[in-house]
Amino acid sequence: MKLLFLLLFLLQVFRPAQGRCFCQVTGDLDDCACDVETIDRFNNNQLFNKLQTLLESDYFRFYKVNLNKACPFWTVRSHCGLRDCAVKPCSDNEVPEGIRSSSHSKYSAEANEQLDECEQAEHLGAVDVSLSNETREALLKWSKHDDEAQRFCVVDDEASPDSQYVDLLLNPERFTGYKGPEAWQIWNSIYEENCFKPFSIKRPLIPNSYQSSSGSEARTFYSWLEGQCVEKRAFYRLISGLHASINIHLSARYLLDDSWFQRKWGHNVSEFRQHFDSELTSGEGPKRLRNLYFLYLIELRALAKALPFFQQPSFKLYTGRPEEDQNHKQLLLDLLQLARSFPLHFDETSLFAGNKKEAAKLKEDIRLAFLNISRIMDCVGCFKCRLWGKLQTQGLGTALKVLFSAQQIEALPKSSNQRPSFQLSRQEIVSLLNAFGRISTSIRELENFRSLLAEKR
Ligand SMILES: *[C@@H]1O[C@H](CO)[C@@H](O)[C@H](O)[C@H]1NC(C)=O
Numbered sequence: 001m002k003l004l005f006l007l008l009f010l011l012q013v014f015r016p017a018q019g020r021c022f023c024q025v026t027g028d029l030d031d032c033a034c035d036v037e038t039i040d041r042f043n044n045n046q047l048f049n050k051l052q053t054l055l056e057s058d059y060f061r062f063y064k065v066n067l068n069k070a071c072p073f074w075t076v077r078s079h080c081g082l083r084d085c086a087v088k089p090c091s092d093n094e095v096p097e098g099i100r101s102s103s104h105s106k107y108s109a110e111a112n113e114q115l116d117e118c119e120q121a122e123h124l125g126a127v128d129v130s131l132s133n134e135t136r137e138a139l140l141k142w143s144k145h146d147d148e149a150q151r152f153c154v155v156d157d158e159a160s161p162d163s164q165y166v167d168l169l170l171n172p173e174r175f176t177g178y179k180g181p182e183a184w185q186i187w188n189s190i191y192e193e194n195c196f197k198p199f200s201i202k203r204p205l206i207p208n209s210y211q212s213s214s215g216s217e218a219r220t221f222y223s224w225l226e227g228q229c230v231e232k233r234a235f236y237r238l239i240s241g242l243h244a245s246i247n248i249h250l251s252a253r254y255l256l257d258d259s260w261f262q263r264k265w266g267h268n269v270s271e272f273r274q275h276f277d278s279e280l281t282s283g284e285g286p287k288r289l290r291n292l293y294f295l296y297l298i299e300l301r302a303l304a305k306a307l308p309f310f311q312q313p314s315f316k317l318y319t320g321r322p323e324e325d326q327n328h329k330q331l332l333l334d335l336l337q338l339a340r341s342f343p344l345h346f347d348e349t350s351l352f353a354g355n356k357k358e359a360a361k362l363k364e365d366i367r368l369a370f371l372n373i374s375r376i377m378d379c380v381g382c383f384k385c386r387l388w389g390k391l392q393t394q395g396l397g398t399a400l401k402v403l404f405s406a407q408q409i410e411a412l413p414k415s416s417n418q419r420p421s422f423q424l425s426r427q428e429i430v431s432l433l434n435a436f437g438r439i440s441t442s443i444r445e446l447e448n449f450r451s452l453l454a455e456k457r
C-alpha cells in the first residue's frame with residue numbers, strides 16, 4: 001500500500017497535472033507572430049485591471065438583450081427551474097436615464113427614410129428634452145446608420161418590448177448546473193454544422209464516443225484542418241477559444257458549496273482538468289488553451305483597430321452624466337492606446353488576401369456562418385448561459401466587423417457633418433468590450449489554475 005502510494009506520488013511528480021495542462025501552452029502560436037508568455041504579461045500586468053474598471057461603469061454594465069427569442073432550429077426545454085440559470089433583468093429606475101433615452105432614438109431603416117431631419121429632432125426631443133444640441137446631433141447620426149450587410153452577428157432589436165436591460169455585474173458568468181446532452185447539443189451543432197467541416201471528418205472527443213477515441217480520429221481531423229485555408233482554420237480556432245473561455249469561467253466560478261446557509265463559488269481544479277489536462281482529453285486540452293490565446297489576439301487587434309472610431313469627438317459613452325461620461329471615455333481611449341501598443345499583433349491582412357473575388361466570397365461565407373452561430377445562442381436553454389453566449393458571440397462578431405472594416409475606420413470623417421461610413425451601436429460596443437473582458441479574465445484565471453495545480457503536487 002505504502003509502495004503504491006509512493007509510486008503514485010512519484011508519477012505525479014514526474015508528470016504533474018500542471019505540466020499536462022500547460023506544457024504545450026507556451027511559446028509561439030500558430031498562424032501569428034506571437035507567444036503565450038508575452039500575452040500573459042501584457043494582459044495580467046497591464047491590461048486586466050484597467051479593463052475591469054471600465055466594465056464596472058454604467059455604460060458597460062447595462063446590456064440590452066432579448067432573451068425571449070424563439071430558437072429557430074429546434075424546440076428548447078427551458079431551465080427556469082435551475083435557479084442559477086435565472087437572469088434578473090433591471091427595473092426601469094435602475095438603468096440611468098441617459099442610457100434608456102438614447103436607445104429610444106433608434107429608428108428602423110424605413111422610418112429613417114420617411115422622417116426628415118426636423119421631425120426626427122422633434123421626436124428625439126420628446127424623449128429627453130435635456131439632451132444638448134451636440135448630443136442630439138450625435139444620437140441622430142447614430143440612429144441613422146444601418147449596416148446590416150457588414151454584420152457578423154444578429155443584433156437584437158433594442159426597441160422590441162422583449163428586450164430588457166440586464167446588469168452584467170449582478171449576473172456573473174459562472175457555473176449554473178446546465179450541462180449534459182442539451183448543453184453539448186449547442187456546441188455540437190456549432191462545430192458540426194457551422195464550422196465548414198464535412199460530416200465524414202470526425203471531431204476528436206465527441207462526447208458520446210469518448211472511449212472509442214483512438215487518436216486516429218484526431219489525426220484525421222487535424223490534417224483536414226491544416227488543409228483548410230487560413231480563414232477557415234481561424235474560424236474554427238475562434239470558436240474553440242470561445243468554448244475554452246466559457247469552460248474556464250465555469251471551472252473558476254464553480255458552485256463549491258450549496259447548503260441552506262451559504263453558497264460559495266470558487267476554483268474547481270478537477271473540473272478544469274476535465275477540460276484541459278492532456279491526459280484526460282487525449283491531448284486536446286492544451287490545443288484548446290492555445291485557441292483561447294488566439295481568440296485573445298484577434299479581439300485585442302480589433303480593439304486596437306477601433307481606436308479612430310472611439311476618438312471621434314462626437315462619440316460619447318452617453319449615460320447623461322457629462323463629467324463621468326468624459327472620464328470613462330478617456331479611460332476607454334487609454335485602454336485602446338494600450339491595445340495599440342501591444343508589440344506582437346495578429347496580422348489580419350493575411351486573411352482574405354488572395355484573389356479578390358474568392359476573398360469576398362470567403363468573407364461572406366464566414367460572415368454567414370458566424371451569423372448563424374449567433375442565432376444558435378437563442379437555443380441555449382439556460383438563460384444565464386444564453387445571456388453570456390449571446391454577449392460573447394455578439395462581441396466576437398463585432399470584433400470581426402471591426403477588423404474587416406479597418407479601411408473605413410481609418411477614413412472616418414474628421415468633421416461631424418459628413419455621414420460616417422462605419423458605425424457601431426451601443427449594444428455592439430458594450431458586447432465588444434465585455435466579450436474581451438471575458439477572454440482577458442480567462443487568461444488571468446489560467447495563472448490562478450497554474451498555481452493551484454502546482455500546489456496540488
Ligand atoms: C440648439 O439649437 C437650436 C436650433 O439650431 C438653437 O436655436 C439653440 O440656441 C441651440 N442651443 C444651444 C444651447 O446651443
Ligand SMILES: *[C@@H]1O[C@H](CO)[C@@H](O)[C@H](O)[C@H]1NC(C)=O
Pocket residue numbers: 073189190193194369372373376
Ligand atoms: C445554421 O445552424 C443550424 C443549426 O446547427 C443548421 O441546422 C443550419 O444548417 C445552419 N444554417 C446555415 C445557413 O448554415
Ligand SMILES: *[C@@H]1O[C@H](CO)[C@@H](O)[C@H](O)[C@H]1NC(C)=O
Pocket residue numbers: 254255256257268269270271272274
Ligand atoms: C469539482 O468538479 C467535479 C466535476 O469535475 C465534481 O465531481 C466535484 O464535486 C467538484 N468539487 C467540488 C468541491 O464541488
